[in-house]
Amino acid sequence: MSNAQIPLQAPFSSARLHVITLGALGVVFGDIGTSPLYALKESFSPEHGIPFSSNAVMGIISMLFWAIMIVVTLKYIYLVMRADNNGEGGVLALMALALRTAKSGSPWAKWLMMLGVFGACMFYGDVVITPAISVLSAVEGLGIATPKLANFIIPLTVAIIIMLFLIQRHGTSIVGKLFGPVMLVWFVSLGLLGAYNIAKAPEILAAVNPYYAIQFVIEHAQLAFVVLGSVVLVLTGVEALYADMGHFGVRPIRFAWLYTVMPSLMLCYFGQGANLIINPAAVSNPFYLMVPDALLLPMVILSTFATVIASQAVISGAFSLTSQAILLGFVPRMRILHTSEDERGQIYVPVINWMLMVLVVAVVLAFKKSDNLAAAYGVAVTATMLITTMLLAVVMRTLWKWHPLVVAVIIGAIFLIDFGFFAANLMKIPDGGWFTILLGVITFFLLITWYSGRMLLRExxxxxxxxxxxxxxxxxxxxxxxxxxxxxxxxxxxxxxxxxxxxxxxxxxxxxxxxxxxxxxxxxxxxxxxxxxxxxxxxxxxxxxxxxxxxxxxxxxxxxxxxxxxxxxxxxxxxxxxxxxxxxxxxxxxxxxxxxxxxxxxxxxxxxxxxxxxxxxxxxxxxxxxxxxxxxx
Structure with missing residues (x-):
């Protein structure tokens, strides 16, 4: 049985559960797992004008902690992943579920369809930004480890990205076996580095108390809203938890998140915060400057591998999403190659591959620094999160038949949080957020034009x-x-x-x-x-x-x-x-x-x-x- 056919509630044995969980680490969590490279750094960006203090560190770390707990753990892990279309997830699968109770051709059905398609288009924006910001932020560690190599950061980033796209046609079946173990080493390293730094300033653990986040918002109301746009970077890749549900099942993904990924990320973020309290100068790059000097170069190499894996995951996701969109009638037929005889989900779409390569390289050359790319990143992520919440509300009410009051309370609270993140990221539009919006709108226009043309042809x-x-x-x-x-x-x-x-x-x-x-x-x-x-x-x-x-x-x-x-x-x-x-x-x-x-x-x-x-x-x-x-x- 291929991974794509594993039922959601399969009665895994303990050994089988651990094997599948290891596979999920390499495919599902690559994007969200590499966010410590840039999330806290961007939250303390000098452009935000936040006066640096221990209280500010405590407040922002508290915001990061509760963003992960509420959005990832509560919303996606325990709620959104209940919405499966025969075991499959993702915004197009969620759209198909929402459309089941809508009358075909009705204005309501068309609105739901357009909402789902726009969510898919924003995912393409994520696919373009992720390889660029992930690989660039990892390679930027060279400038800290060996300042003389700073001029080689962009050429090396471009070379890695081009190589990544060149190997796509060979499929992920061979390198895929390395993904899980490498990401396990990555997450263990994050946890150990975090614990090492927390031991120096254990008072950072008090940031678990939401009081610090609330106090920060009250004292810096306007600045806190701006910081929200950076805090959301800890949620990058959260849609992958849902989109890849059909490959691994709910239980292994939840197991991996609760017992490996979430603890490692939390330790790493708290460790970065502890290091900032002791060494405020580390604010220029909180991740690499919390690494002991002897481990800096190995960590740059490991993080580069991790970011390549994260990029591979979203590129594969783009191929899968394109295949789904073709079959649902939103994209013209394209040549699709199956790269594995055993895994039917492993495909390669040449046209999409080369288009993405050109766009990603252009983005790296245009933005030059991960700080600049962070501004473009949040808009795509938060727009997709918001659309997922709206489609989920329809599924909860019409398909699951939940009481309207229960739906209103749950969705109302989630929508308020998602909209807060989305609104905060709208402020980034002049600084780069326009790019993902433009990319999403153009893609949406092309998809809807194709769909409308096909309907005319049928008529x-x-x-x-x-x-x-x-x-x-x-x-x-x-x-x-x-x-x-x-x-x-x-x-x-x-x-x-x-x-x-x-x-x-x-x-x-x-x-x-x-x-x-x-x-x-x-x-x-x-x-x-x-x-x-x-x-x-x-x-x-x-x-x-x-x-x-x-x-x-x-x-x-x-x-x-x-x-x-x-x-x-x-x-x-x-x-x-x-x-x-x-x-x-x-x-x-x-x-x-x-x-x-x-x-x-x-x-x-x-x-x-x-x-x-x-x-x-x-x-x-x-x-x-x-x-x-x-x-x-």
């Missing part, structure tokens, strides 16, 4: 289409010449005759002895059981209507459909005697009712440059017959 085909069953009845009453073999016509609408068949009859004047109209659908669940995947209806004269369903985390594959049809219905397929007919539409923008003309031109360009259906559905290229047609929208 045109329905309006102009010929009803299928009456047409087949008439065709069989007066059949053309029938030839040996099997014809499979891929169709997006089972109610009308595929354009490819009309062209074939018009130009070739033949009908194969066995004909299948194949409709491949994507359901709003991650995976579909094989025994529920196919339905077959005979229309007479060895003409069949075949429907195949796939989940939004599966790869639609015609070969799978053919094999299952043989196993379940006894229809054997000889590929050398089977032809697959596809319609290759050419989109013609027009002044017909629909989108603005320039958006229609954009959709037409996206449609023309998408992957061919034959490649996407893994149809043998030498068995494909493509027939072109023009469609006005």
């Amino acid at each position: 045109r085909s329905q309006d102009e289409g010929i009803p299928l069953e009456p047409f087949i009845d008439g065709l069989l009453a007066h059949p053309p010449h029938r030839v040996d073999g099997t014809a499979v016509f891929l169709t997006g609408n089972v109610a009308t005759v595929p354009v490819a068949m009309l062209h074939n009859l018009k130009h070739n004047r033949i009908l194969h002895k066995r004909v299948f109209f194949l409709k491949i659908s994507i359901w709003d669940i991650p995976f579909v059981d094989d025994n529920k995947r196919l339905t077959l209806k005979e229309l007479g004269g060895e003409v069949y209507l075949l429907r195949a369903a796939f989940g939004f985390k599966e790869a639609p594959d015609v070969n799978t459909v053919m094999n299952l049809t043989n196993a379940q219905f006894g229809h054997e397929f000889d590929l050398m005697d089977t032809s697959f007919f596809l319609a290759r539409d050419t989109i013609v923008p027009s002044n017909l009712p629909g989108m603005w003309l320039w958006r229609e031109k954009l959709f037409a360009w996206m449609y023309a440059n998408g992957a061919k259906p034959s490649d996407f559905f893994h149809i043998p290229i030498n068995r494909v017959v493509e027939l072109g047609t023009k469609v006005e929208i």
Whole structure:
């Protein structure tokens, strides 16, 4: 059984639980696990104008502590992770859950859809910023360990990032085995460093008391609001806890967080605070300046490995999210390569990989310092957190049927916290926050344009289409010449005759002895059981209507459909005697009712440059017959 198929509440043995927990350390917690490199440093940024004092240290450490406890532990670990779509998590899975009780096509359904899609788009902003800020903040330790190497920080960062993207095509199956152990060493190191520094100033432990956070907010009301925008950096990667739920299950993720990750992070943050009380000059880089000199260079190397792993996790997440978005109809078809024969969740999307590489390198060269990137980071994280809360409210009320008062109290409290973080980060827009907003808005616009264009295309085909069953009845009453073999016509609408068949009859004047109209659908669940995947209806004269369903985390594959049809219905397929007919539409923008003309031109360009259906559905290229047609929208 692959990781992606592990049920949420699987009765793990103790040994199995520890093995899966180790895997979760390497995949799920890389992003949030590397936040100590820059979170506290940014909270004390000189630009905030916070007067440095022991009370300020206590207040900010208290804010960090309670942000982690409330948002990560209470909201995500114990509440959000209850919302699973057949074991899968993430903002698109949560959107699919929220849409289940909404009437299709209603304004409410469209609003929920747009909310979920925008959350996914903001995740792409996170994917661009994470490798840049993580690797850059790790390599910046060189400037402290060996000041003479300060000029090599940016070139080395760019080299590491390019190398990271170059190895993506080989998959993570081999290096993935190293992720867990390296991250375990990383978290243990964080905890030991933190404990070492806490021993020097144990009074920092009093910051567990929320009084210090409240006092700091009261005494520095305006500054505290600004600091909130930096405190949120301790929450980076929190969406990964939910998004990767299907790979490992709830229990291993909770186990890893409660017994390894959270204690290590808390010790590290408190240790940084203790060191600041003793040595205020360490505020320039609280993480590296709490490390003993003898361990500084090894820690720079370890942190670089950890940040590469954190970057790998979000890049893999971008590939998975793109695959889901393609199958849900929000992104044009792209070439998707499966990099592992055992793990179906391990995929590689070349177009996304190279686009991300260019963007990440450009971000490093443009922002130059992790301090500058921190300003751009928080907006994407807090926007996604806020959207998750809103979609969760819908699921709690409509799907779980919780009492409205309970939903209002819980969601109201969480929303207030999330909105506070989001509002604080809006102040960062002039300093770099504009970048993730711009990236998210552009991506959102492209996704919605593609979705709207597909809906227009479907409407045109329905309006102009010929009803299928009456047409087949008439065709069989007066059949053309029938030839040996099997014809499979891929169709997006089972109610009308595929354009490819009309062209074939018009130009070739033949009908194969066995004909299948194949409709491949994507359901709003991650995976579909094989025994529920196919339905077959005979229309007479060895003409069949075949429907195949796939989940939004599966790869639609015609070969799978053919094999299952043989196993379940006894229809054997000889590929050398089977032809697959596809319609290759050419989109013609027009002044017909629909989108603005320039958006229609954009959709037409996206449609023309998408992957061919034959490649996407893994149809043998030498068995494909493509027939072109023009469609006005």
